[in-house]
Amino acid sequence: MAGVVYVAFDGDNDKWAYGFMKGWKANKNVDFDFEDAHDLDEMTSRAQNETYVKSKLKERMKASTALVILVGEKTKNLYKFVRWEIELALELGLPVIVSNLNETNGRDAERCPAIIGDACAVHVPFKLSAIKHALEHWPSEYRRLDATERAKGYRYYDRKWD
Template identity: 25%
Template structure:
């Protein structure tokens, strides 16, 4: 049995080769937090455990790397923005494999929100693969704002051995205060 200690990060590349024009920039932010010696943000990146691939790689090559990375992952951060496509991206494949085959808990991070109190109200962001798995209850997910503290807490808290209870879990007001996304009056 493989020890699963990595965090797999998924996002929609939006068919772009320039990372600034896609949701890759948010993955870049997570990498920057990790590289910054003045920030307490550490995680095991599943993408660093295998050979690199390019967006121009054959789909079969991309899928093989995804499977290899996910098989060693304890959880998956899914970055969602207003640009995330509902179908037709590799994100669909990543969600399908993570939930259906590898049984990885999802950490759904919304880049456009500082507080995630009612995840169902953010369903407009969900790719169809995520929507169907939330609706049928096969996904186990925590819904969070895309902030350093929320992502770090989720990555440390949820894994294949400690799943969110449902597909619609979210953090409390008190947790959002500790993330610095909700003032003391909120």
Template identity: 35%
Template sequence: MDLRAIRTGPNPQYWIAPSKKYVAFGRYELKSFSYSKIWFFRNVGEMLMGLPRTFVGFSSTDIHYYRLMLAWKESEHIDFNFANCQLSQEIYSNDEAYIKRKCRERIDMAGTFAVLIGADTRSKHKYVRWEMEVALEKKCRIIGINLDGARSVVDDKCPPIIRNVGAMFVPFSPKIVAHALADWTKQPNNDWHYKDEIYKKLGYK
């Protein structure tokens, strides 16, 4: 398999290597030339559909945190990547039915629903709670991202709808969020959080 066959995207660390039966998509570290995070697909179309897809729900008051997540995604120094399923122009509409229809379309594309949990997320029912209902209906993985930095569920801030549904709770920090997106497997119930040794391995104190 010739790793020089095709380069993809502006970052040369990412490659696609075709073979007779499969396409491999992966990332390698330039210093050590060790391979990591390699996925195999039957063709490029399947590869594109197979990338991790995440819908991020958040209160409008916390949109700056979402924009910061996009900055993580673009950084070459952080191993953070997700296929974004967010709305674009639709968020400027005042038509609730239209917005919800478009949200459902995006959530239907996603396998993971990540919700930014801030001071008022718990009280946001019109869209944020509704998005969580759709994600649960679709059986998405649920990842709660605590904007206050807590490493586990925060009782007085977490929306009750994602309590005891197998959600993983992490603080708003790029390495642990990236780890959760790559690592977490949906569990049947309870509220979950990573143990301290996982944080230590990722460089946290």
């Protein structure tokens, strides 16, 4: 199991991808599991208040062992929450997995938010096998890297994914 995973995504356009991840997890015939940070607590009716929402999201992220960013067509333009979530993850030193919804294996310079583009994160296609591999391996790989290695920037797995 991957531990507690915080998933950041464009809630207006890419919620389907988050739904896929939850579906893979729920399907007993699919070998995919993670503890979803968004299931740790519930938002109340005050969830319209940005300060309240960010305080709850911060609690969830502090309890997480990794961040998965689902990068779609408009993700790089989202500043209110997605950029804030990425900044917080970097501040907390969380391992970051960038999953490209267009299935690019590696950094997608056109869609990747600039704040994470050259950071020490692993970039994978939005495929079950790629995300599963990254969740199982990247957090420990990231934690083994020293500051010099982390400064070398983004990574990707040089392989074909099912």
